[in-house]
Amino acid sequence: MKITALKVIVCSPGRNFVTLKIETDEGLVGYGDATLNGRELAVASYLTDHINPCLVGRDAHQIEDIWQYLYRGAYWRRGPVTMSAIGAVDTALWDIKAKAANMPLYQLLGGRSRSRVLVYAHANGSDIAATVEEVLRHQEMGFEAIRAQSGVPGLDTVYGVAKGQKLYEPADGSLPAEHDWNTEKYLVHTPKLFDAVRSAVGPDVHLLHDAHHRLTPIEAVRLGRDLEPHRLFWLEDATPAENQESFRLIRHATLTPLAVGEVFNTIWDCKQLIEEQLIDYIRTSVTHAGGITGLRRIADFASLYQVRTGCHGATDLSPICMGAALHVDTWVPNFGIQEYMRHSEVTLDVFPHDYRFESGYMVCGESAGHGVSIDEKLAAKYPYQPAYLPINRQKHDGAMWNW
Numbered sequence: 001m002k003i004t005a006l007k008v009i010v011c012s013p014g015r016n017f018v019t020l021k022i023e024t025d026e027g028l029v030g031y032g033d034a035t036l037n038g039r040e041l042a043v044a045s046y047l048t049d050h051i052n053p054c055l056v057g058r059d060a061h062q063i064e065d066i067w068q069y070l071y072r073g074a075y076w077r078r079g080p081v082t083m084s085a086i087g088a089v090d091t092a093l094w095d096i097k098a099k100a101a102n103m104p105l106y107q108l109l110g111g112r113s114r115s116r117v118l119v120y121a122h123a124n125g126s127d128i129a130a131t132v133e134e135v136l137r138h139q140e141m142g143f144e145a146i147r148a149q150s151g152v153p154g155l156d157t158v159y160g161v162a163k164g165q166k167l168y169e170p171a172d173g174s175l176p177a178e179h180d181w182n183t184e185k186y187l188v189h190t191p192k193l194f195d196a197v198r199s200a201v202g203p204d205v206h207l208l209h210d211a212h213h214r215l216t217p218i219e220a221v222r223l224g225r226d227l228e229p230h231r232l233f234w235l236e237d238a239t240p241a242e243n244q245e246s247f248r249l250i251r252h253a254t255l256t257p258l259a260v261g262e263v264f265n266t267i268w269d270c271k272q273l274i275e276e277q278l279i280d281y282i283r284t285s286v287t288h289a290g291g292i293t294g295l296r297r298i299a300d301f302a303s304l305y306q307v308r309t310g311c312h313g314a315t316d317l318s319p320i321c322m323g324a325a326l327h328v329d330t331w332v333p334n335f336g337i338q339e340y341m342r343h344s345e346v347t348l349d350v351f352p353h354d355y356r357f358e359s360g361y362m363v364c365g366e367s368a369g370h371g372v373s374i375d376e377k378l379a380a381k382y383p384y385q386p387a388y389l390p391i392n393r394q395k396h397d398g399a400m401w402n403w
């Protein structure tokens with residue numbers, strides 16, 4: 001089966017997405033997500049200008065060879081732009097192969113390991129009371145796992161907290177917004193947040209929190225210890241993970257489970273974290289980790305060390321990524337949990353999908369492939385809008401910090 005055409009669709013139904021469509025001479029079409037929040041056009045160009053011309057005429061069934069060709073052939077390996085482009089090609093080719101086999105993608109990976117996929121929701125609020133209310137609302141909706149993020153007294157805007165009633169969207173400016181940050185205020189406030197949340201929801205709800213790379217290792221130990229009484233499901237991105245060794249301090253000083261990886265794009269970013277069991281969950285996504293092929297390698301490696309998957313599933317990954325992730329989640333033996341930030345209606349209209357939410361769990365569809373496509377006509381009504389992620393500066397001296 002030959003690849004006959006590759007098309008990059010950049011659209012903005014509620015937020016920016018980059019989609020790759022691959023067509024074949026047997027009439028089968030596959031879709032991949034190539035969205036990299038705040039750098040969308042870099043990936044769109046990497047595909048259009050550098051990858052797509054090399055793939056026309058190749059055998060669409062040769063998924064692994066094409067992955068190796070794109071990974072090794074670039075010479076300049078790895079990185080979020082390269083691996084998101086490879087991820088989109090790979091996801092589209094797996095979609096095509098599953099359609100050719102006339103089976104849902106999870107069957108091609110090895111069949112069903114679970115009847116449904118545990119997901120976690122995002123609950124956020126401007127203060128503790130508002131966040132508790134949101135957590136209770138999500139508990140009411142049937143979620144068994146809920147991430148709580150709240151505003152921090154003394155700071156105007158912090159990661160994870162929506163402005164007003166809107167769905168939280170971090171990329172909110174045509175240039176990067178500059179937010180104040182103060183770690184001390186955050187470290188004093190967050191344990192109080194979870195005191196209130198845990199007493200409100202009781203002992204059975206899985207609670208999660210994302211430190212979003214903003215702590216040093218010793219600060220992460222302090223937060224991990226302060227949160228131990230609340231038995232979190234995980235504390236995410238406790239510290240930036242370029243130096244994987246830095247997790248030794250956190251791991252050996254606190255019982256709070258650790259999750260890392262949404263910004264990783266190859267197995268090398270997390271090899272030490274996994275083989276030294278410095279983390280409990282690996283967060284890499286289908287889109288950013290080189291597709292189904294890349295994610296499957298990481299998941300299999302993680303399974304050797306009792307590290308479980310916890311795929312990134314923010315709204316800045318498209319429904320195509322969510323659909324593909326749910327098929328991986330349905331198959332993967334060392335599954336942990338799937339992030340599920342519900343896309344807006346306008347996004348879901350542009351990406352017809354067959355997955356569904358059922359009181360705290362997601363179920364992937366049974367149609368051939370990963371079950372998600374794009375309505376190109378409707379997508380064309382939502383042209384790309386430049387949007388950047390914010391940055392943090394330390395409140396007391398204005399120095400750059402991690403957002």
Ligand code: CS2
Nearest residue numbers: 037170210212262313314316
């Ligand atoms: C966050 C992400 O969902 C999460 O865990 O870390 O929403 C992240 O902030 C965005 O994907 C950045 O674009």
Ligand code: MG
Nearest residue numbers: 210236237262
């Ligand atoms: Mg995160």
